[in-house]
Amino acid sequence: MKFNIKDVAQKAGVSISTVSRVINSSKPVKQKTKEKVLDAIEELGYRPNAIARSLKVKHTKSIGIMTPDIANQFYPEVVRGIEDVANMYEYSIFLCNTDLNEEKELQYFAELEEKQIDGLIFMGNHVSKELRKEMESADIPVVLIGGKAPGIPSVTINNEKAAKDAVDFLLNQNHLRIGIITGKMKDPMMGQARLKGYQQALEEKGIEPEEELIIEGGYRYKSGYDGAKKLMALKVPPTAIFVCSDEMAIGACRAILEDGYEIPKDVAMIGFDNVDISGKVYPSLTTIGQPMYEMGAIAMRLITKILQKESIGALDIILDYEVIEREST
Incomplete structure (x- = not known):
């Protein structure tokens, strides 16, 4: 049976990042902890990959x-x-899908640290306490896209104002x-910020937000479809729906059309x-148009600036957005 770094961490009773640091000698680790990790490595017969076994290099260009x-x-x-920006600066990339699963995020972070990446771009609206702790202890520049965390550079839009x-x-x-x-209500951007913008717009118009008109969705087509079914089943359905992502909005449109309503005659729809x-x-x-390509390009450029010890100016970069009017309204 072939064991991996996660198995070693579980055997030693430490985090994956701690195992990575012992293997790479990248950060000081208490002697007692180091011995536990080395014992687990020997017992399981774990063999780190070539990069982890090699001498620590200054840059891997990844x-x-x-x-x-x-x-x-x-x-x-x-x-x-x-x-595109990574190619300009001759960096290769490692892409990881986290499924917004905090355990996956921690595991991938440790594996990327083991590969000795030069920097990390994290896409997701929430950084867990555990992941933040690992980010702070690792000597790896991090830039966020779409979310914010104190002390970490980020590229985003004003989600609350855009929702309003x-x-x-x-x-x-x-x-x-x-x-x-x-979005998910634990999500500070798609959930909390966009809901706050919705509530603020209504309140400024003298309209009290109603709980029955607020549906927690997710991120994908089906959650929009299910959410619209709930809204249109109300005794008094809404005449318009704001959906916090386009993919959910397309699902919502399908549900509304299935129920025999016309868009926008009976129900108007706006996505994000x-x-x-x-x-x-x-x-x-x-929909609300986000500058998606620019978000990625700017985030990568920030990483290169940090690695080259250049000033990045403001820690949080807030980009413009636009309301794009089409047939659904």
């Missing part, structure tokens, strides 16, 4: 990318921006009963992201 799900249409365009603008757009079309399908398919479906989707 960058790690941790993304929630490359199949989600938002992320490929961001990764393309990263990759989306709902204001619907209010200006005389919709007074507006539903929302959020402006992924490529949003302009190709029928009816085409009104």
Whole structure:
């Protein structure tokens, strides 16, 4: 049986990152802890990969990318921006899909650290306490895309204001009963910030947000589909819905059309992201356009600046967005 670094960590009762540091001699580790790791390595017969066994080098010219799900249409365009700038500076990339699973995030971070990456770009709206601790103890520059964490450079948009603008757009079309399908509520951007923007827009118009019109979704097509089914089953359905991602919005459109409603005659719809398919479906989707490619390109450029000891200016880079009006409104 072939054992991996995770097996060694479990055997020694330490984190994967600690095992990585013992193998690479990249950070000081207490002697007692080091001995436990070495004993586990010997007992399991674990053989680190070639990079981990080699002498510590100054640069490997490699960058790690941790993304929630490359199949989600938002992320490929961001990764393309990263990759194009990485190629310009002759960096290779390692791409990891985390599925927003905190254990996976920790495992991938340790594996990327073992590969001695020069920097990490983390895509996801939430950095767990455990991952933040590992990031702080590793000597690896990190840049966030789409989220924020104190002391870590980030590239994002003002999600709260963008959500408010989306709902204001619907209010200006005389919709007074507006539903929302959020991201996961533990998500500080797609969940919390965009919900806050929705609530603020309604409150400024003198409308009290109703709990029954707020549906927690997720990130994918089915959660939008299910959310719209719930909203349209209400005794008084909404006349418009703000959906916090285009992929969910497309699912919501399918549910509404299945129920015999017309878009936008009976129900108007606005999404978020402006992924490529949003302009190709029928009816085409009104949405908040995020500069996805630019997010990736700028994040990668920040990594190169940090590695070259250049000033990066502001820690948080806030990019512009736009309301793109199409057939769904």
